[in-house]
Amino acid sequence: MSASPASVDWRKSKYCPNGRNCVEVASLPGARVAIRNSTLGDQSPMLDIQDWHEFLAKIAGRVEVGH
Known part of the structure; x- marks a missing residue:
């Protein structure tokens, strides 16, 4: 990853x-x-x-890891 932690705009809920x-x-x-x-x-x-949407689907259990 080329971005450093201090160089991006972090957001929290x-x-x-x-x-x-x-x-x-x-x-x-x-x-x-x-x-x-x-x-x-x-x-x-x-x-x-x-792929943010794929990541969310995986943690929600809707997509098998490795597919």
Whole structure:
């Protein structure tokens, strides 16, 4: 991933309690999405998702992993 944690615009849900201990998402070039743990901020590892809709379907259990 070419983007650094500090160079992207991170967003978290308005439902995040007290603004901490949440998952944050950011748009990346090439229609990719990054995910990180807000507790660690810029020190958090980033997960680079190539296909956001497929990722959501997989975690919702609607698509078998590896297909």
